[in-house]
Amino acid sequence: MTRQMTGAKMVVQALIDQGVDTVFGYPGGAVLPIYDEIFQQNSIKHILVRHEQGAVHAAEGYARATGKPGVCLVTSGPGATNAVTGLTDALMDSIPIVVLTGQVPTFMIGSDAFQEADTVGITRPCTKHNWLVKETDRLSGTIHEAFHVATAGRPGPVLIDIPKDVQFATGTYQPAKPSTSHYQPQVKGDMEAITELVAAIETAKRPIFYTGGGVINSGPGASQLLRELVDATGFPITSTLMGLGCYPASGKHWIGMLGMHGLYEANMAMHDCDLMINIGARFDDRITGRIDAFSPKSKKAHIDIDPSSINKVIKADIPIVGDVGHVLEDILKVWKSRGRKTNQSAVAQWWSKIEEWKSVDCLKFEQKGKTIKPQHALARLEALTKDHDRYICTEVGQHQMWAAQYLGFEDPNRWMTSGGLGTMGYGFPASIGVQMGHPEALVINVAGEASWLMNMQELGTAMQFNLPVKQFILNNERLGMVRQWQELLHGERYSHSWSESLPDFVKLAEAFGAKGILCSDPDDLDDAIMEMINHDGPVLFDCLVEKHENCFPMIPSGKAHNEMLLGEAETQGVIDAKGSVLV
Amino acid sequence: MSALKIKKGSTSHSAYNLRPTFSDVEERHTLAVLVENEPGVLARVIGLFSGRGYNIESLTVAEVDHTGHLSRITIVTAGTPQVIEQIKAQLGRIVSVHEVHDLTVEGPSVERELAMFKVAGQGDKRVEALRLADIFRANVVDSTLESFVFEITGAPDKIDAFADLMRPLGLVEVARTGVAALPRGD
Numbered sequence: 001m002t003r004q005m006t007g008a009k010m011v012v013q014a015l016i017d018q019g020v021d022t023v024f025g026y027p028g029g030a031v032l033p034i035y036d037e038i039f040q041q042n043s044i045k046h047i048l049v050r051h052e053q054g055a056v057h058a059a060e061g062y063a064r065a066t067g068k069p070g071v072c073l074v075t076s077g078p079g080a081t082n083a084v085t086g087l088t089d090a091l092m093d094s095i096p097i098v099v100l101t102g103q104v105p106t107f108m109i110g111s112d113a114f115q116e117a118d119t120v121g122i123t124r125p126c127t128k129h130n131w132l133v134k135e136t137d138r139l140s141g142t143i144h145e146a147f148h149v150a151t152a153g154r155p156g157p158v159l160i161d162i163p164k165d166v167q168f169a170t171g172t173y174q175p176a177k178p179s180t181s182h183y184q185p186q187v188k189g190d191m192e193a194i195t196e197l198v199a200a201i202e203t204a205k206r207p208i209f210y211t212g213g214g215v216i217n218s219g220p221g222a223s224q225l226l227r228e229l230v231d232a233t234g235f236p237i238t239s240t241l242m243g244l245g246c247y248p249a250s251g252k253h254w255i256g257m258l259g260m261h262g263l264y265e266a267n268m269a270m271h272d273c274d275l276m277i278n279i280g281a282r283f284d285d286r287i288t289g290r291i292d293a294f295s296p297k298s299k300k301a302h303i304d305i306d307p308s309s310i311n312k313v314i315k316a317d318i319p320i321v322g323d324v325g326h327v328l329e330d331i332l333k334v335w336k337s338r339g340r341k342t343n344q345s346a347v348a349q350w351w352s353k354i355e356e357w358k359s360v361d362c363l364k365f366e367q368k369g370k371t372i373k374p375q376h377a378l379a380r381l382e383a384l385t386k387d388h389d390r391y392i393c394t395e396v397g398q399h400q401m402w403a404a405q406y407l408g409f410e411d412p413n414r415w416m417t418s419g420g421l422g423t424m425g426y427g428f429p430a431s432i433g434v435q436m437g438h439p440e441a442l443v444i445n446v447a448g449e450a451s452w453l454m455n456m457q458e459l460g461t462a463m464q465f466n467l468p469v470k471q472f473i474l475n476n477e478r479l480g481m482v483r484q485w486q487e488l489l490h491g492e493r494y495s496h497s498w499s500e501s502l503p504d505f506v507k508l509a510e511a512f513g514a515k516g517i518l519c520s521d522p523d524d525l526d527d528a529i530m531e532m533i534n535h536d537g538p539v540l541f542d543c544l545v546e547k548h549e550n551c552f553p554m555i556p557s558g559k560a561h562n563e564m565l566l567g568e569a570e571t572q573g574v575i576d577a578k579g580s581v582l583v
Numbered sequence: 584m585s586a587l588k589i590k591k592g593s594t595s596h597s598a599y600n601l602r603p604t605f606s607d608v609e610e611r612h613t614l615a616v617l618v619e620n621e622p623g624v625l626a627r628v629i630g631l632f633s634g635r636g637y638n639i640e641s642l643t644v645a646e647v648d649h650t651g652h653l654s655r656i657t658i659v660t661a662g663t664p665q666v667i668e669q670i671k672a673q674l675g676r677i678v679s680v681h682e683v684h685d686l687t688v689e690g691p692s693v694e695r696e697l698a699m700f701k702v703a704g705q706g707d708k709r710v711e712a713l714r715l716a717d718i719f720r721a722n723v724v725d726s727t728l729e730s731f732v733f734e735i736t737g738a739p740d741k742i743d744a745f746a747d748l749m750r751p752l753g754l755v756e757v758a759r760t761g762v763a764a765l766p767r768g769d
Contacts, residue, residue: 120623125634129678132622149678182619183678308672311665 002174007136007167008033011100014143016043017176020071022062022436023047024055028075029115030102033167035073047436047465050457052079054429056086056157057455059097061433064416065391067219069096069150070433076102077115080161081122085423087157088126092420093242094217096155098146099127105165106134119161128156134163136171144176153185154306155217185305189322189330197277197301197318198334204275205346206298206353207235210258210287213242213419214280214304214324216412222325223412226279227251229332233342236354238266240281241404242419249408255354259287260555261401264362264564267553269354270295271561278302280324283313284420285582293560303327362553362566363405372522374399374474374545378406378446381472384529388442390414391434395427395451398480398551403446425454431469432461442470442533449475449502449542459512462538470532470539476547477502484550509540520544557582611640611661612687613694613764614671619679620646620654627677628656637662637670641696641739641761653681659762686764694764698742703730704753712752719745730755 005013011034015023024047027035038046049055052074059070074083080101090097104113120132129149133139142160150158201207209230215222223246230237230253237247238258247254256263258270270276276298281287283302288294294314302309302316303324310319320327335341367376392407393416394400400417409415416434418426431445445452452473462469482497506516515535519528519542532539554565618624625644632639640659647655660670667685674683686692700721702712709731716723716733719741725732735745739762746757 121626124623124627125630154676182681306672306676308669308676310672311668312672 002172004170005173006033006037006170007139007162008037010136010140010171010173011143011162011167012037012041012044013173014140014176015071018144018147019068020044023071023073024049024058024062024433025073026050026052026055026075026079028079028102030076030104030164031073031079031100031162031167033164034100034102034162045436046073047432047461049429049432050460051455052082053085053425054432054455054458054461056083056090056097056099057423057426057429058433058436058458058461059099060086060090060093060095060426061393061416061430062437063095063097063433064216064430065413065434066437067413068437069098069147069155072097072099074099074101075115076104076119077117079115080117080119083159084123084126085421087123087159089418089421089423089426090157091126091128093418094155094213095157096150097157098143098150099157099159101159101161102167103132103161103163106163107165109163119159123159126157127159130159130161132161132163133166136166136169139166139171141174144174145179145181148179148181149183152179152183154214186321187305187323187326189303189320189327191330191334193318193320194327194330195334197320198331198338200275200299200301200318201233201235201277201331201335202338202341203343204235205343206269206273206350207233207275207277207347208269208273209235209237209247209277209279210239210270210281211237211243211246211279212240212281215243215246216280218280218305218324220412222280222323222328223247225325225328225332229328229335232332232340233335234344234347235277235342236269236351238262238270240284240287240419241417243281244404244415245409245412248410250410255358257404259284260289261405261551261553262555263405264360264553264566265354265357267555267561267564268357272353273298276300278304278316279328280304282309285313288313289555289563290558290560295561360566362564367522370521372520372525372543372545374402374476374549375406376522377472377474377525377543377545378402380525381444381446381529382407384526385442385444385533388533389438389440391416391431391438391441391443393417393427393431393434393443393445395445395447395454396422396424397448397451397482398476398484398549399446399448399451399474401481401551402474407446424451426451428452428455428469428471429458429461431471432458432465432467435467435469436465443468444470444472447471447473448480449473449477449505450479450499453503456508459509459514459538459540463513466537468535468537468539470541472532472541473505473543474545475502475505475542476545476549478547480549481551483548487550488556505540505542509538514538514540516540516542518542518544606664609661609663610667610687611659612667612685613692613762614658614660614674615682615684615686615764616656616658616674616680617682618654618656618677619681620652621679624654624679625656627679628658628674631673631677632660632670635669635673637666643761643763657761657763684766686766689766691767692764693767694738694762695736696739696742696760696762697734697736698745698757698759699724700733700735700746700749700754701730701756702733702749702753703755705729708752712749715745715748715752721745
């Protein structure tokens with residue numbers, strides 16, 4: 001059945017057909033016809049953000065917490081350029097989002113019209129794919145294709161630029177149907193390589209699972225299969241920042257996050273292993289440290305849906321291109337059919353080595369005196385919220401690493417953080433998106449005061465839509481991570497790494513009509529956190545913490561996994577000139 | 584083409600022979616990329632090369648399938664084996680790209696480039712230019728009493744050689760199309 005309708009109506013109809021229930025956006029001249037259609041329907045809820053960057057991060061948060069693509073609608077020119085940071089963030093972290101931008105009418109494109117920007121040109125390198133739709137007849141098909149591209153293979157952001165005359169004109173609506181596009185990434189792994197990996201699993205003496213965001217992106221089924229494989233083989237498992245939750249933090253084989261601020265036992269095990277099974281991670285520089293000293297004794301298997309991830313940084317001995325869920329299923333099938341073998345005695349020895357590393361207790365800290373340690377604040381937050389239906393977002397910096405270290409994640413899709421791009425200002429709007437996806441859940445954004453201020457305007461959004469997001473701000477009045485690097489690398493010259501004139505966060509909350517809580521005494525912390533949890537509405541929790549705390553453990557730039565710093569005493573002159581050029 | 588069917592011990596006919604992927608030696612490769620001929624597709628390919636710091640030595644593009652709207656981009660690039668593998672994998676994941684072929688490793692191929700040379704001169708130099716053009720099987724496509732425009736087709740090194748010869752004979756201007764290439768045989 002073909003239907004005639006305007007382009008603007010097509011947009012709304014196509015979104016409905018794609019199962020979209022929420023759109024994050026901000027109106028403007030070039031999208032007015034679409035907003036007019038949104039006004040006249042009830043199927044899709046529109047969340048009015050306060051800045052387009054917030055819209056994209058909110059859509060990212062929604063996508064990561066629900067597993068469905070997030071959708072944004074913004075206007076041309078500044079609306080589109082403000083979306084660029086969010087698009088790049090989503091590209092780096094492989095988050096499926098669909099961004100619709102308005103554009104000046106086709107006959108004005110190229111004339112430097114008011115609020116004109118070359119949106120597809122600007123966003124080409126920061127989207128997985130983008131389209132400029134010049135004919136109304138092609139609009140609905142393009143939107144359906146956009147959802148396919150955003151979610152198929154390695155997910156990512158896509159953008160559709162829609163000129164205003166295309167929105168006004170009438171055309172034929174194409175209903176959504178299974179994609180006939182040539183873009184159909186391979187999901188099944190090569191059986192020969194899978195068998196080779198199973199053989200390696202059977203004989204490995206010091207194996208480790210190194211998992212990443214690809215497990216989360218593959219869907220809850222992949223996490224389930226991963227748990228089955230890990231528990232059946234009894235191998236230790238670590239995860240990147242992006243993969244937290246794919247295996248439960250309370251699980252028997254969990255040895256914590258790895259990487260620059262990862263756990264001692266995880267990094268040491270990565271360095272000394274003889275079989276590394278990389279599942280949906282990409283050997284990011286925050287993980288590998290010094291490349292030529294990265295896990296020198298291991299055979300490396302690499303499972304990734306994106307062929308370009310393989311051999312990009314680290315040579316894979318057993319490369320497997322495919323979707324994590326499909327590949328894990330095949331690994332389990334082959335491994336079981338060959339008799340579920342592992343080298344049990346060697347693996348038991350390996351575990352005793354890991355237990356030795358664990359006994360270093362690299363996350364230990366002492367809460368004494370009347371100043372709250374940030375680690376303590378997070379440990380208490382964990383204790384008081386872990387039994388809730390809880391979702392955690394973060395901003396970027398020290399607090400982000402502490403949150404990854406001190407909070408435990410039992411399930412996938414519960415942890416939203418900007419890993420690849422490291423976008424300060426991500427967490428607050430992301431928490432709004434998460435809360436839209438899970439209205440009844442406890443959604444907490446662990447923030448630093450500097451990051452939080454970058455998108456603080458979204459407090460208006462949280463209030464308007466009654467989204468009870470909890471902003472847990474570890475306030476050290478510093479750009480903590482910058483300050484830490486200046487201390488370690490730049491002779492303690494703290495160039496512009498603190499802000500004077502910080503707002504009174506309680507009053508700031510109240511100015512928006514939200515609740516503000518100030519806590520500076522460790523003895524009041526539990527009560528204050530409970531007050532935050534129990535308040536029905538957005539809360540700004542200003543937690544004044546130790547100002548000069550550094551984040552440990554740490555692999556300094558240019559060092560190997562087995563050269564970790566565990567605390568303050570070891571930090572003198574640790575990074576040489578070569579390491580200091582690395583970020 | 585999947586970039587990752589890496590089979591150990593494969594022959595020189597395979598795309599993935601035993602070249603050490605992480606060697607430091609730079610190689611020159613000719614890639615044939617079939618893309619959907621849609622607006623911006625060339626920008627996607629070129630943006631990939633500039634954004635990730637890869638080299639382009641030459642690039643030609645034209646629609647080769649008018650009904651299917653497919654264009655063929657022939658790119659000559661240079662890099663270490665790891666970089667070449669990355670280039671192919673990165674090209675392969677552009678949504679508008681249908682196929683990526685590395686003609687340098689996928690068996691024998693022919694490469695041709697068309698060039699036009701304007702050579703001005705009188706007397707012996709003019710005669711010598713014409714004589715050399717004949718040897719190189721270049722055609723004269725324009726002539727005045729004091730100049731020729733030669734058209735020459737061949738592999739890039741033949742065109743380089745012709746340019747070297749024409750330079751002392753009054754070479755004024757050169758236009759080259761860049762390399763087009765096809766695999767030999769069926």
